[in-house]
Amino acid sequence: MADSSEFNAELLLSHKYPETIYTYTERDAVIYALGVGACGRSAVDVDELKLVYHENGQQFVKVLPTFSALFSLKLMPTGALDLPGLEYDPRLLLHGQQYIEIYKPLPSNGSIRNEVSLAGFHDKGKAAIAEIETRSYEKESGELLCMNRMTAFLRGAGGFSKSSQPFSYSNYPKNQVPAVKIPKTQPFKVFEDSTQPSQALLYRLSGDYNPLHSDPMVAKVAGFSRPILHGLCTLGFAVRAIIKCICRGDPDMVKNISGRFLLHVYPGEALITEMWLDGTRVIYQAKVKERNRTVLSGFVDLNRLASSL
Numbered sequence: 604m605a606d607s608s609e610f611n612a613e614l615l616l617s618h619k620y621p622e623t624i625y626t627y628t629e630r631d632a633v634i635y636a637l638g639v640g641a642c643g644r645s646a647v648d649v650d651e652l653k654l655v656y657h658e659n660g661q662q663f664v665k666v667l668p669t670f671s672a673l674f675s676l677k678l679m680p681t682g683a684l685d686l687p688g689l690e691y692d693p694r695l696l697l698h699g700q701q702y703i704e705i706y707k708p709l710p711s712n713g714s715i716r717n718e719v720s721l722a723g724f725h726d727k728g729k730a731a732i733a734e735i736e737t738r739s740y741e742k743e744s745g746e747l748l749c750m751n752r753m754t755a756f757l758r759g760a761g762g763f764s765k766s767s768q769p770f771s772y773s774n775y776p777k778n779q780v781p782a783v784k785i786p787k788t789q790p791f792k793v794f795e796d797s798t799q800p801s802q803a804l805l806y807r808l809s810g811d812y813n814p815l816h817s818d819p820m821v822a823k824v825a826g827f828s829r830p831i832l833h834g835l836c837t838l839g840f841a842v843r844a845i846i847k848c849i850c851r852g853d854p855d856m857v858k859n860i861s862g863r864f865l866l867h868v869y870p871g872e873a874l875i876t877e878m879w880l881d882g883t884r885v886i887y888q889a890k891v892k893e894r895n896r897t898v899l900s901g902f903v904d905l906n907r908l909a910s911s912l
């Protein structure tokens with residue numbers, strides 16, 4: 604547990620993150636899609652082939668909305684987050700949540716300018732929670748493309764509050780990301796998918812080289828029997844399942860995505876995504892089949908429903 608003398612709120616809240624530029628090509632979008640399992644069950648799946656191949660050329664490939672979470676990767680080149688004013692062990696950092704708003708379908712290639720800020724910071728006793736918000740603009744047009752808010756769960760870094768009220772700072776409305784309640788009814792759709800033993804080794808080629816996902820020794824220090832899957836890879840699998848089952852394969856129907864990582868996933872485990880429809884909101888949870896444990900839950904808001912549903 605952190606000591607209150609190790610925490611400097613003023614330093615942390617006044618910290619300015621540098622703007623970053625993320626440039627990608629169709630090849631990056633395709634490697635990402637393969638990394639989250641596109642065409643993993645069938646190489647001729649028409650819903651998913653468009654994410655990795657197009658008969659008229661690669662510039663027509665469709666890009667998954669979760670690809671946007673990569674735009675801020677330069678912030679954490681080795682998995683550590685710059686949080687001046689707080690002492691923490693980056694080896695104990697876990698991805699807690701991801702919230703994404705998509706304002707415009709992602710182009711198949713682009714140069715993206717990212718504005719990054721601290722959107723929240725909380726003392727949870729055994730852990731600290733940092734929320735980093737990235738607003739991403741197309742460099743050429745200046746148009747706002749999407750917003751990602753990433754929550755990092757910093758194990759062992761909480762308990763620093765100087766008063767009896769735990770320190771909590773947030774600059775966005777609480778009701779923007781409501782907690783999901785999983786319905787007690789049967790799911791509207793269920794989709795089962797296998798991750799490969801090499802899944803994290805493939806996914807890391809999209810730019811997240813944190814050794815927690817590839818190095819057995821680093822994984823042990825972090826408390827796992829072997830390297831674990833990137834949280835964003837699990838989220839990519841679940842959102843792809845929703846796009847397949849509910850959006851009839853059209854990734855442009857997705858407006859907002861919210862996911863909370865509840866438990867780690869080991870590469871090679873099977874993921875079962877259960878989905879419920881509530882208007883244009885899809886409530887979902889993903890379970891690891893082998894351990895029958897829920898590993899992720901959240902919601903996806905759609906622009907509209909597919910006419911054939």
Ligand SMILES: CCC/C=C/C(=O)SCCNC(=O)CCNC(=O)[C@H](O)C(C)(C)COP(=O)([O-])OP(=O)([O-])OC[C@H]1O[C@@H](n2cnc3c(N)ncnc32)[C@H](O)[C@@H]1OP(=O)([O-])[O-]
Binds near residue numbers: 700832864
């Ligand atoms: C970041 C980029 C680097 C990427 C790394 C990866 O991909 S790592 C791989 C991907 N990631 C993973 O594999 C991580 C998988 N997840 C886990 O292992 C666990 O859920 C945990 C260790 C994050 C928290 O478990 P626990 O038993 O220690 O927690 P608890 O139930 O006792 O609650 C304590 C407080 O924290 C709150 N809170 C709880 N959970 C979350 C959350 N997810 N998110 C946010 N907040 C959360 C909860 O509401 C409560 O606050 P309240 O209500 O008192 O104000």
